[in-house]
Amino acid sequence: MDNAVPFDYEAAVLACARGERFALRALYLREARWLLGVALRIVRDREQAQDVLQDAFLQIWQNAHTFRPELGSARGWIYTIVRHQAIKEARNRSRMESLDPDDLAGLSDAQQHQDASDAQRALDGESLERCLQRLEASRRTCVMLAFVDGMTHEQIAQRLDTPLGTIKSWIRRGLSSLRECLA
CATH class of the missing domain: 1.10.10.10 (Winged helix-like DNA-binding domain superfamily/Winged helix DNA-binding domain)
Incomplete structure (x- = not known):
């Protein structure tokens, strides 16, 4: 896709909110290589970065209705989703690598991932809020x-x-x- 041609990110995100799949495809074609670079810089693994990008576009599709133009640009909103997804993936990977295998005995993969995600989300949210208030x-x-x-x-x-x-x-x-x- 030619990046020299003006592109209306806001209209594309709002079209996604209406369920118009072509808009998600247009966003993907327009930004995927740049967004993959953002994810790759954070997770430092190409395969994981591609997974992050896929998960992020799923979030964009599912949460497009939450986008509010008066709060910021649609392109910034998209990049924020990718950044957050990549950071979450990097933290989950780091945490899983530091766990003792004996601690994981008896837990299914889904339980391990869910437990780690829930605990980290709560900890991250509380810690970030506390630090922001300071x-x-x-x-x-x-x-x-x-x-x-x-x-x-x-x-x-x-x-x-x-x-x-x-x-x-x-x-x-x-x-x-x-x-x-x-x-």
């Missing part, structure tokens, strides 16, 4: 606008009427604080 309000706002709403640094600077360099600094420092808190 951030200075301006940094927290910028991080949320960038990584939850999918806004660019320039969009955040315009929305908050703050210089671009300040926004970049707040995001960088906010992420650094989050990493330290979550470590």
Whole structure:
């Protein structure tokens, strides 16, 4: 697909929400190679990255009705889904590699995966929420606008009427604080 031709990501996501399969295909053809690169940088395994991409597109299809244009761009929303799916996969793999095989005796593969996913989801959510609350309000706002709403640094600077360099600094420092808190 020619990336030089303008593409309406918002219209495609909204078409997915209406159940129009061609829109999902158009999104896939338009972005799959770039999204695979995002997943690959996180999971560092091509086969897993392809699985992440497949799972992410399933989530895009199933959750397109939750997309809200007023909260950020459709393209940012799509990339956020892929990033989150890749991070979840990397964490699950890391956690499973660190488990003692004796701890897994007697559990089916499905039970192991579900138990690990449920525990990690609860832990991740609580830890992230706690760490976000510790951030200075301006940094927290910028991080949320960038990584939850999918806004660019320039969009955040315009929305908050703050210089671009300040926004970049707040995001960088906010992420650094989050990493330290979550470590």
